[in-house]
Amino acid sequence: MTAVIDKPSAPERPPSRWAAPPRPVWEEEPGRAGAAGKGLVLTLACLAILFPLWIVVVTSLSSRKTIDEAGGLVMIPKGITFVAYKELLSGGQVTRATVISVLITLVGTLFSMTVSVLCAYGLSRIGSLGHRWFLMLLLATMFFSAGLIPTYLLVQSLGLTDSYLALILPSAVSVFNILVLRGFFMGISQELTDSARIDGAGDFRILWQIVMPLSRAVLAVITLFYAVGYWSAWFNASLYLNDQDKMPLQNVMIQLVQKQQAPVGLGQAIKTGELSGLAVQMAVMVMALLPVAVLSPFVQKHFKKGMLTGAVKG
Numbered sequence: 001m002t003a004v005i006d007k008p009s010a011p012e013r014p015p016s017r018w019a020a021p022p023r024p025v026w027e028e029e030p031g032r033a034g035a036a037g038k039g040l041v042l043t044l045a046c047l048a049i050l051f052p053l054w055i056v057v058v059t060s061l062s063s064r065k066t067i068d069e070a071g072g073l074v075m076i077p078k079g080i081t082f083v084a085y086k087e088l089l090s091g092g093q094v095t096r097a098t099v100i101s102v103l104i105t106l107v108g109t110l111f112s113m114t115v116s117v118l119c120a121y122g123l124s125r126i127g128s129l130g131h132r133w134f135l136m137l138l139l140a141t142m143f144f145s146a147g148l149i150p151t152y153l154l155v156q157s158l159g160l161t162d163s164y165l166a167l168i169l170p171s172a173v174s175v176f177n178i179l180v181l182r183g184f185f186m187g188i189s190q191e192l193t194d195s196a197r198i199d200g201a202g203d204f205r206i207l208w209q210i211v212m213p214l215s216r217a218v219l220a221v222i223t224l225f226y227a228v229g230y231w232s233a234w235f236n237a238s239l240y241l242n243d244q245d246k247m248p249l250q251n252v253m254i255q256l257v258q259k260q261q262a263p264v265g266l267g268q269a270i271k272t273g274e275l276s277g278l279a280v281q282m283a284v285m286v287m288a289l290l291p292v293a294v295l296s297p298f299v300q301k302h303f304k305k306g307m308l309t310g311a312v313k314g
Contacts, residue, residue, distance in 0.1 A: 012146055053289075060084055060282035067276045084283040087275060093244075094252055098162075101249040105291075107231040108168040113223055115173050120181035121207050142175045155240055160190060166240035167233065167248070174229075177222045183216040185211055192236060253284045 011258060030038070055073050062074045063081050088094040122128055123135050146154075151170060160166040196206050212219065234250035241247060247255075 021224075046253060056282045056285050056289075060279055060286050062276075062279060064276040064279070067278055072278065084275060085287075087281055088280065088287070094249070094265040094287070096245065097247055097249040097252040098287065100246065104164060104167050104248060105227055105230040108172065109226045112172050112174075112177075112226045113167060113219070116178050116181055116222065117207070117212070117219070118224075119173070120178045121185055121203075121211060123178070123183045123279055124185035125203075126186075138175050138178065152239065161240055162242050162246070163240075164246065167236050168230075171229070171233065174225070177225060181215075181218060181222060184215050188214055224295065227295070231288075231291060237262060249284070253281075253288055256284055257281050 055075055058073045058077045059067065061077065061080045061082065061084075062070075063079050063083070066078045069078075070189075118140075123131060123138075125131065145151075155161060155166055155170060160169065192210060193206050196210055201209070222257055232250060234248070234254060237246075237251045238254075239250050242250075
C-alpha cells in the first residue's frame with residue numbers, strides 16, 4: 001500500500017502594484033465594447049491634455065529659425081536648443097521672479113499649514129472653549145466677505161503695501177481646508193488621545209506625536225493645495241505690489257504673454273534676432289508649470305484617502 005504524498009502548493013504571489021482592485025460582488029465584468037470605449041475615452045482625454053503641453057515644451061526648445069519655418073507654434077522638434085532657458089536663468093528679471101515665487105510658496109505654505117492645523121485641531125476637540133462659536137464664525141466667512149476695496153484698505157492701513165507679506169497674509173487660511181483637516185482629526189480614536197493625556201501628554205504633544213503622524217495623507221493633500229495656490233497666485237501681487245523687482249514669476253509671465261513686454265535683459269536679445277519672443281514665452285510657461293507637474297504625482301496617492309475620508313467624517 002503506497003502512501004499518497006501531497007505536493008506542496010505553490011506560494012501565492014502578492015498582488016501586483018498595478019493590478020486592478022477586486023470588483024464588488026454586485027458589479028459585473030465589463031464587456032469588450034465597454035472596455036474598448038473606456039480605453040478610447042481615456043486615450044483621447046490624455047491626448048487633449050498632453051498635446052498642448054507637448055507643443056509648449058517643443059516650442060520653448062526650438063530655435064528662431066525653426067519657429068519661423070513653422071509659422072508659430074512648433075509640433076515636431078527640429079534643432080533642439082536651450083538658449084531660451086539659459087537666457088531666462090542668467091540672472092535677469094525671470095531668475096529673480098522665480099526665486100521670489102519659490103520663497104513665497106515655501107514661507108506661505110508653512111505659515112498656512114501651521115495656522116490651519118492648529119485651528120482644525122482646536123475645533124476637532126468637542127467641548128473645548130468656544131468651539132461651536134468659532135466654528136460658526138469660520139463657516140460664515142465662506143459665504144460672506146468684506147469685498148475687494150475693504151480688503152485693500154485694510155492691507156494699506158497695516159502698512160503691507162509693496163511688501164511680500166501682502167502676498168501671504170490676505171490668503172493665508174482657507175476655511176475649506178480647515179474643515180477637511182477637522183473632519184480627519186475627528187476620525188482619530190478618542191481613546192488614543194485620552195490614553196496619551198492620562199500619561200501626562202499635553203495638547204501640543206498629542207498633536208505633534210499622535211494626531212499628525214496619523215494624518216499624513218490629508219496633510220500632504222492640503223499642503224499641495226496651499227503650495228499650488230501660492231505658486232499660481234498673481235492677483236495679490238498685481239494689486240499690492242508697485243515695485244517691478246518684487247513681482248513673482250506668474251506676474252512676469254502675464255507681462256510677457258499678454259502685454260508682450262519682454263523681461264528685463266532679454267529685450268535686446270529678441271530685437272537682434274538671437275531669441276524668439278515666442279520661445280521665451282513658452283519657456284516661462286514651462287518654468288511656471290514644472291513644479292506643480294513634478295510634485296503632483298507624489299501626492300496623488302493621498303488624494304482619495306485624504307480628501308474623501310476627511311470630508312465624510314466631517
